[in-house]
Amino acid sequence: MTAYLGHGRSPAVLHAEPPLRAVGHSPAFQKILRLVARIAPTDHTLLITGPTGAGKEIVAQLVHQQGSRDADGRFIDINCGAIPEQLVESELFGHTRGAFTGAAAERQGYFEMAAQGTLFLDEIGEFPLSLQAKLLRVLETRTFRPVGGQEQRPFTGRIVAATHRNLEDLVRSGRFREDLYYRLAVFSIDVPGLDQRRDDIPALVHHFAARESTPPRFSAEALERLKAQPWPGNVRELRSLVSRIAVLSDETEISLGILESFLTPSAEQALPSDALIDAVLRLDEPDKMALVERLLIDRALSLNGGSKTAAAAMLGVNRKVVERRLLAREKSRTAVDECMIAGRRMLERGEFRESAATLRRALTLLDGGNEHLPTRKLRFELHRMLAVCYRGIYGWHSPQAQAEHEAALRAGQGVVDSIELNSLMFGIWSVQLMMMQLFSARATAQDMLKLAHTTAHPAIHAEAQFALANTLFWLGDSEEALACLALSKLLDAEPAERHSAQGIDLVALAQTFAGLASFQTGALARAQRMRELLAQRCTDPEASMFDRAIALQGAAWLACLFEDTQALGPMASELAQLARDHEFGFYRGVGEIFCGCHMAALGDPEPGEQRMRVAYAAYFVEQGGALFHSFQAWKRAEALLAAGRAADSAALIEQALEIAQSHHERAYLSELMCVGGLAKQMLGDLDGAEDGLRSALSTAQALGSVPGRIRAATHLAELLYQDGRRRQAVSLLEKSIQDVERVVPYPALTRALQLMEQLKPRDLSVPTVGEVQHGI
Ligand SMILES: Nc1ncnc2c1ncn2[C@@H]1O[C@H](COP(=O)(O)OP(=O)(O)OP(=O)(O)O)[C@@H](O)[C@H]1O
Structure with a gap:
């Protein structure tokens, strides 16, 4: 072998x-x-x-x-x-x-x-x-x-x-x-390591001793001494010591004194060399030999005021040796620059693989260099460009690209401009968000906030708060999301203000998430106000096409939530068309999904569902993304239900709940559960339906989602009523809508109020037959 x-x-x-x-x-x-x-x-x-x-x-x-x-x-x-x-x-x-x-x-x-x-x-x-x-x-x-x-x-x-x-x-x-x-x-x-479990030492000593031909026996003091000893080589080192003692000791009874003679390092071992070498070996450099040589030369030069002759004498080598090594370093630095220039050119030509190989070579050459400012800047730039290459080769979500981004971030700390660092972090955050890695996205947003605090730069601060708000919204914490948006001050911006350091209309994005989060918390008038602001932005002739897509997305999304079919239709098609013309993949997917919602709302649920499914697969899943998952699953499952395909709807919901759970995505969790309950009802599983709707209701309550609560309560009340539990239905519905704002039209609320009217007029003091049967 x-x-x-x-x-x-x-x-x-x-x-x-x-x-x-x-x-x-x-x-x-x-x-x-x-x-x-x-x-x-x-x-x-x-x-x-x-x-x-x-x-x-x-x-x-x-x-x-x-x-x-x-x-x-x-x-x-x-x-x-x-x-x-x-x-x-x-x-x-x-x-x-x-x-x-x-x-x-x-x-x-x-x-x-x-x-x-x-x-x-x-x-x-x-x-x-x-x-x-x-x-x-x-x-x-x-x-x-x-x-x-x-x-x-x-x-x-x-x-x-x-x-x-x-x-x-x-x-x-x-x-x-x-x-x-x-x-x-x-x-x-x-x-x-052994230092974390010193209680194992006596048993291990006995175990290793017993394997020797003449097993040594350790006194209690000796065992205590061994327990106190550092063991960088862990059990292996302990085993070697026991063997050494077994072979070399004249006595089989090992007292503390005998043990000490084996523990006391010999003159040769007493040198700090082991610790020194261990420290060098722990350094994260592939070529340790070259590293030691470099460190030695640098230290000798600095101790001798830069004199090569004195440094060489201290190192015990000829001056020419020092000169040759320094020259080789210089040459490799030139080679790094050459690789970097060539790599950048290839990158500009879209030759990602070739560029990545060249940039990697530059990084390898750089590994031999010092970590002074220019080197670190260079390292930052090389990792940043490599990330672009990997995005080109493997897609924007590739782990390789993410790893390079993060390496760039580490290299750039303290050496590149905070705006540049922040924009890198924003890039990392947006990929994490797209992939619904919500905990990582939250951590990145928090790091951005830290950077914002140290630099006191308002643009960085606004972006960090926005990133955090956006992430928190998907995590289901709309209240907190609104608090972050307030701190971002983006909502106080003048109407014409739009761009952040990222070159995107962050104000429109903040309005979108303020609208969505307000809607979830039941601040319907505020959500409506955001919707109007976004609708105004959509018609702004000054806006770039990308900014218009952002505003259209927000306005259409809110129209969809408010069930304003009339407004949704034209905005959804404009967004899909504009994104197609300008190849904005993500917004194309969003536009198509809203078009599907619109079709379903107009009474064409099957083609609507298909449009959403195809769009989500093409513009999200195939690109490695997972954002928008619950929303599209909710709307598709609703459409399937409207088409009478309850079994398909139930299956879709079951899968969607699993996916949402795996991503900790809670934004539309209660909506998903509610449709799941309705699908079961349509399939005749009334107990399952009641359970599902009750879970939807309690989830909505736990998340503070007012629309989720209204929907789940309305459907549950209908179910209870059909089951003859009218009083329970009324009280549940009453509790669920009593504190809801009624200043703007919201069809789900209207339906709940209508049901309330329908259920209430009878004399509630007389129980129905169903209530008697259920023992209520
Ligand atoms: N709990 C134990 N009981 C008995 N012997 C042990 C125990 N743990 C380790 N040893 C012995 O210590 C020696 C080192 O253990 P092992 O090779 O498993 O370590 P390792 O963590 O795999 O090391 P490396 O990272 O160097 O490969 C071996 O001889 C092994 O049999």
């Missing part, structure tokens, strides 16, 4: 070995054992994290042993960092005969060898980025194709991965794919 398998040992067939003993009584370790027992019988992928030597592999072996897999299943241990990149594919997947020069015979890969067993991918953080997509594919499809082979083969084993690195950091810096990370970390176990 190849040397990079495991840590120098061949893949073990564990059932032939004595049973594993993993020792530890500490609560932390016991928790790990409980997790292992729970996870082992499943087939899920597992990620084990923890510092080096802490016992990640032993945990993986436990999972393997306790798993429900075939008793003959092997435990194949692969050290990902040790496989040369060009061999990874054939080593993992195997190859056919003649697949490449030197492939004289067919060879099984580890995926095949694992059979029903476990493939332990140790040091997964070192897995080459270029091959991560292939690994992800195997995890997703559970099939693989040998190099040079035609057919897919099934992978029947289990994957356990481990790393001592922080994979989330690697994802952020673009060195590890986010999708692969999430796929691996279906379950994860963190094995803490």
Whole structure:
């Protein structure tokens, strides 16, 4: 077996070995054992994290042993960092005969060898980025194709991965794919270092001592001393110490004094070199040797006032050596500039892949440079351009582009203009929002606010508050969204004011979300006022086409909520048309959805639903977006219901609720539940319908959604009435609409009031037959 398998040992067939003993009584370790027992019988992928030597592999072996897999299943241990990149594919997947020069015979890969067993991918953080997509594919499809082979083969084993690195950091810096990370970390176990579970030390010492031919016995003081000792190498270091003592000590009874003689570093060890080297090794630089050399030269130069001769003497080398190294650095700096210029040119020509490769090269060259201001600015610019490339290649929502944006943000902190930083953050935020990663979007908006506070720049402040308000609206917190919009001061703007640093009409967007959030909180007159302001903006001859699309979106959305079909029609078609002509993909989707709503409202529910479905798929889902999900699902399910397709409507709602829940999207949650209840009613499941409508009502109440409350209460009251529970219906309806503003026309409210009229005139003191039956 190849040397990079495991840590120098061949893949073990564990059932032939004595049973594993993993020792530890500490609560932390016991928790790990409980997790292992729970996870082992499943087939899920597992990620084990923890510092080096802490016992990640032993945990993986436990999972393997306790798993429900075939008793003959092997435990194949692969050290990902040790496989040369060009061999990874054939080593993992195997190859056919003649697949490449030197492939004289067919060879099984580890995926095949694992059979029903476990493939332990140790040091997964070192897995080459270029091959991560292939690994992800195997995890997703559970099939693989040998190099040079035609057919897919099934992978029947289990994957356990481990790393001592922080994979989330690697994802952020673009060195590890986010999708692969999430796929691996279906379950994860963190094995803490020994300093987090010192109570395990005595048991481990006894365990390791017992394995020696002459087992040493440690006194109570010695064990206490070991518990107090730092263990940077964790269990592995402790095991080595016990072995060293067993072999070298003349005594088998190990007193505190004897132990101290093994703990006291030798003169050679006493040098701080280990700590120093450890610190260097922890630095996030790929080429540590070059790094040490650079640091040494820089320090020597600075200690000697820049004199190369004195620095060289201090370093014990010839002056020419120092000069050559400095010259090489200079040259690489020139090479960075050249790559940057070439990369930018390619980018301008739309040659994204070529540009990305060139820019990446520049970044690699830059890794050898200092982190002074110009270098950091350069790094910022390179990451920013790379993000543009990846957006071009993989789409605006790609994790690669996001990772580059974030890397740019880190590099740019404190070195680029705060407006520039803010616009980058706004870009990150808008992608997170489009993908409905609402918690991340909220965190980004909060970071923008922090930046706004430090710079005291009103435009940055307005944008940050707007971003937060917008995110909070989707999270279902309309009250808070309104508070942020008030703080943004965007709603106090003069009518003609529009542009933010982003070049978009932020005032219209603020009016839109103020309208939507006011509507949700029942401030209907205010929502109507925002609608009027937006309608005025739509006709502003000064507005750019993009700004007009923004205003049309807001006005049409509110018209739709107010059920103003007459106003909705022309605005929806104008938005769809304008967005088509100017290729505003997102607004095209929004326009089409409103057109579908309009068709359904005019009595054409099936074609209306189809238009919404097609638009959502084309302009949102296929672009990787998830924004607007609940709204379109609500409107489509309503249309399906109007077309008499209750089963389809119920199925759509069920799926939509799951998706909304996974995104924490709560803006139209109660509306979705309400249609779900109505669909059940149409299907004859009256209990299910009542439950659904009650959930819709309580959700609306919890979220403070007044329109949701009115709708759910009206339908529930109708249902109760039909079921003979008139008094309950009246009281429920009364409670739900008593405090609602009645100054502007709102059809849902009118329907509720009409129902109230219809239900009320009878003498409420006489119970109906249904009420008697229900024991009310
Ligand atoms: N709880 C334990 N009980 C018994 N032995 C243990 C325990 N934890 C770790 N060991 C032993 O300590 C040594 C290091 O453990 P292991 O190889 O599992 O660590 P690791 O976290 O995978 O390290 P690395 O990150 O360096 O690969 C091994 O010899 C292992 O058998």
